[in-house]
Amino acid sequence: MSALTIAIERxxxxxxxxxVFSPDKTVPxxxxxxxxxVGSRNEPAGKTGFAHLFEHMMFQGxxxxxxxxxxxxxxxxxxxxNASTWFDRTNYFDTVPSHDLELALWLESDRMGWMLPxxxxxxxxNQRDVVKNEKRQRYDNQPYGDWGERLQALIYPxxxxxxxxxxxxxxxxxxxxxxDVASFFxxxxxxxxxxxxxxxxxxxxxxxxxxxxxxxxxxxxxxIPPLPGDPDVEPRIGTTVxxxxxxxxxxxxxxxxxxxPPYSSPDFAxxxxxxxxxxxxxxxxxxxxxxxxxxxxxxxVSYVYPLLSGASMFLVWGTGYPETDIEExxxxxxxxxxxxxxxxxxxxxxAIALTETDLVHTLERVAQRADLLSMFELYFDDPARLxxxxxxLRDVTVEQIRSFSADMLGTxxxxxxTYEPKGRP
Amino acid sequence: MSVIDxxxxxxxxxxxxxxxxxxxxxxxxxxxxxxxxxxxxLPVVSVRLFIRTGEAVLPADSAGLAALTAxxxxxxxxxxxxxxxxxxLESIGARFGASVGWEGTSVSLYxxxxxxxxxxxxxxxxxxxxxxxxxxxxxAQEQHMAxxxxxxxxxxSLASDVANxxxxxxxxxxxxxxxxxxxxxxxxxxxxxxxxADINYRPGNGGLIVVGDIEPSEVVDLAEKRLGAWVGSPxxxxxxxxxxxxxxxxxxxxxxxxxxxxxxxVGHVGAGRSxxxxxxxxxxxxxxxxxxxxxxxxxxRERNGFTYGVRSRFxxxxxxxxxxxxxxxxxxxxxxxxxxxxxxxxxxxxxxxIGEEVTACRDFAAGVFGLQLxxxxxxxxxxxxxxxxxxxxxxxxxxxxxxxxxxxxxVTEAARQHLRPNEAQVVIVxxxxxxxxxxxxxxxxxxxxxxxxxxx
Numbered sequence: 049m050s051a052l053t054i055a056i057e058r059x060x061x062x063x064x065x066x067x068v069f070s071p072d073k074t075v076p077x078x079x080x081x082x083x084x085x086v087g088s089r090n091e092p093a094g095k096t097g098f099a100h101l102f103e104h105m106m107f108q109g110x111x112x113x114x115x116x117x118x119x120x121x122x123x124x125x126x127x128x129x130n131a132s133t134w135f136d137r138t139n140y141f142d143t144v145p146s147h148d149l150e151l152a153l154w155l156e157s158d159r160m161g162w163m164l165p166x167x168x169x170x171x172x173x174n175q176r177d178v179v180k181n182e183k184r185q186r187y188d189n190q191p192y193g194d195w196g197e198r199l200q201a202l203i204y205p206x207x208x209x210x211x212x213x214x215x216x217x218x219x220x221x222x223x224x225x226x227x228d229v230a231s232f233f234x235x236x237x238x239x240x241x242x243x244x245x246x247x248x249x250x251x252x253x254x255x256x257x258x259x260x261x262x263x264x265x266x267x268x269x270x271x272i273p274p275l276p277g278d279p280d281v282e283p284r285i286g287t288t289v290x291x292x293x294x295x296x297x298x299x300x301x302x303x304x305x306x307x308x309p310p311y312s313s314p315d316f317a318x319x320x321x322x323x324x325x326x327x328x329x330x331x332x333x334x335x336x337x338x339x340x341x342x343x344x345x346x347x348x349v350s351y352v353y354p355l356l357s358g359a360s361m362f363l364v365w366g367t368g369y370p371e372t373d374i375e376e377x378x379x380x381x382x383x384x385x386x387x388x389x390x391x392x393x394x395x396x397x398x399a400i401a402l403t404e405t406d407l408v409h410t411l412e413r414v415a416q417r418a419d420l421l422s423m424f425e426l427y428f429d430d431p432a433r434l435x436x437x438x439x440x441l442r443d444v445t446v447e448q449i450r451s452f453s454a455d456m457l458g459t460x461x462x463x464x465x466t467y468e469p470k471g472r473p
Numbered sequence: 474m475s476v477i478d479x480x481x482x483x484x485x486x487x488x489x490x491x492x493x494x495x496x497x498x499x500x501x502x503x504x505x506x507x508x509x510x511x512x513x514x515l516p517v518v519s520v521r522l523f524i525r526t527g528e529a530v531l532p533a534d535s536a537g538l539a540a541l542t543a544x545x546x547x548x549x550x551x552x553x554x555x556x557x558x559x560x561x562l563e564s565i566g567a568r569f570g571a572s573v574g575w576e577g578t579s580v581s582l583y584x585x586x587x588x589x590x591x592x593x594x595x596x597x598x599x600x601x602x603x604x605x606x607x608x609x610x611x612x613a614q615e616q617h618m619a620x621x622x623x624x625x626x627x628x629x630s631l632a633s634d635v636a637n638x639x640x641x642x643x644x645x646x647x648x649x650x651x652x653x654x655x656x657x658x659x660x661x662x663x664x665x666x667x668x669x670a671d672i673n674y675r676p677g678n679g680g681l682i683v684v685g686d687i688e689p690s691e692v693v694d695l696a697e698k699r700l701g702a703w704v705g706s707p708x709x710x711x712x713x714x715x716x717x718x719x720x721x722x723x724x725x726x727x728x729x730x731x732x733x734x735x736x737x738x739v740g741h742v743g744a745g746r747s748x749x750x751x752x753x754x755x756x757x758x759x760x761x762x763x764x765x766x767x768x769x770x771x772x773x774r775e776r777n778g779f780t781y782g783v784r785s786r787f788x789x790x791x792x793x794x795x796x797x798x799x800x801x802x803x804x805x806x807x808x809x810x811x812x813x814x815x816x817x818x819x820x821x822x823x824x825x826x827i828g829e830e831v832t833a834c835r836d837f838a839a840g841v842f843g844l845q846l847x848x849x850x851x852x853x854x855x856x857x858x859x860x861x862x863x864x865x866x867x868x869x870x871x872x873x874x875x876x877x878x879x880x881x882x883x884v885t886e887a888a889r890q891h892l893r894p895n896e897a898q899v900v901i902v903x904x905x906x907x908x909x910x911x912x913x914x915x916x917x918x919x920x921x922x923x924x925x926x927x928x929x
Contacts, residue, residue, distance in 0.1 A: 072514075112480055120833070124833045126839060127844070144840075147486040147487060150483040154483050155482075174778045176778075177778025177779070178781055181779070188734075189734045189801070191626050191627065249489065297626070329563045331560040343615060346616050346620070367619075369615055369619055401566030403566075406568075409568075409583065409848070412514065412515055
């Protein structure tokens, strides 16, 4: 297939807001996507979970938009919307029929510029309850629900920006105040800390006029303060660290993770391809070896976290059968990872072929296109990276995979988290 | 303060032209209904092969056979082992999968358009010449049963499975989990899978849907070449009538000690896909719990903070699937949340929709339809619905007009007709010692407490 040619135009408003357009007239859809450069890594001790709670507050209205009106108006034109908070960023996205682009820009600009007048204690208390229920539903009431929290604490030292989870702790959520909302807003929700991408059936000139009209008068904020924690860590953990859990889980599970260079590092592409060899698709090493051949795992997962601060994470896991021996499963995973020192070119070709299909699939939706463009603009000042993303992975050589696995995926840089069903003989 | 007038939302611009892609229809020599849509946005293609037999035809003691057969399909062909098949597919970057519903089995392929010939060859080989080697069948069976164990300990999945057994009479297939049970699964053998595929993996009454950056005439030739020699029709149809388990409102608490939340399901037998008031009922459900701005979500989440979210849905199947409200709430507010759900059900049935509710939901449904036709796969899924439910070719071209024609009176009537709060079955998975008393005090009906049955 020929190289990707997603249309991209970049601008910056005087207040610092970075703007990316990606016109595509083939669908009657406009995606409005905002990335703010704030996430759980910006939370100091005692305020974990606040970036996410704040994201909820952004839907509680602004000076000209009453509570719930944002959802009501977007749904009322047949649009969809949501937001998410992660370690390094918070994103907000509205997808609307393209003739309602202006509505989405009005709503997003109103909360970027005029959120605070609409805040009150009742709304904060309500959304605190909602978020606490989100935490219960997604983590506390789920088998294996605490795996992320446990794993982060193994990979990162206390005080590191990724030591704590995005959802945070109940105590810290309880402690959040309206003053916290106000100071978080004026510190981080400023145009000079945001990227706005508009993709789909839009005319960039007209869209730029609208963006200027709605966002142009929002005052810039001060420079973003440094992270509260210390992102500098050794490149490797230095040993194998372990956490063994016996709890109400249906099946044994071994989670193995490694500290790897951050997303900005050239080596990150090597990690991405290595993880694809291990766990992407059913011809991958872990699936073929553990699931199909040895039948000691029901399923396998591999993932690399695209994280910015200090170090990222390389993760694999295997979920066993009721009778699977944890140690045997762990050893089998280690063997497959160790086997990467013999990685072959045809495996790389397979991984690249699958990655290409998946990327084109992602780009079928303008909302996802916009999300990637916002990310590349915010993280790397380079939205055009979207069009060269596959080349970055294609350039990875077998030799690089072999040396990366030998250097970074060994027992001196390893976290092992295991879950075993309670009451198992 | 702002220098522009922000006090009112901007109005919509001119609406651009948009229509559902046109679909070319052919019948292959073996009777397979071929539907092709040229969508040239990106160089990809999405393929769905729909086979007319699903879980609904199976007796309870072989529940899960259709699902397991589909899962074992990638275990190899007459020409290739499972590993070779996976490698062949993934080396051309193809995503392949088979999934099973009540009405049928859907085998799907997604790849770059210039790989369609190779991809379709492999898909055809997997479906028409499966080998089901015993080690791969055992693997799929173990995986499938482990999946059932996971469902049984996931409070949300458990609540849904238990609720279905309370909505439907035991003889109705919809009363059981789509994946079957450990009991039914453990009795299945390779012979069952081979027999099931031999009888049911047949083109009759099925469909092949191909959507993407392709030349329709080439797709016809390709399909004829790869699937033309595949013949026959599945033998069995769905022979059951949908009966509720009871018309008495009842409450069941599945005790999961130490739960920090209660999973709640409130529902009853719903409606089939072919009802004449499908659109009004869909809108009624949106008013109740089908959108973020729905009555249930604004009440339970935005007013009371009981939950992260709540939704309601009608599962429209070839026959009446469940109507269900589902949510997860803090343990201490379980009874209060159930009370609000029942109140909202009564409110919609007795007063009907008010103000702008119908207009807003109509506009949402008509607008979001166009937003959900971006990908080849989304379009293929829609076209597959035409095959599955026997809908007319014009259906999606007229969809938005049909939605916009729905009146408040029709929605009111559909809600009255299809929502029956007095017959609702309430199922809670949570900490029984905390929630049973307050639930009993609601006086909704007979309350039963069961201990959580661990599938072992």
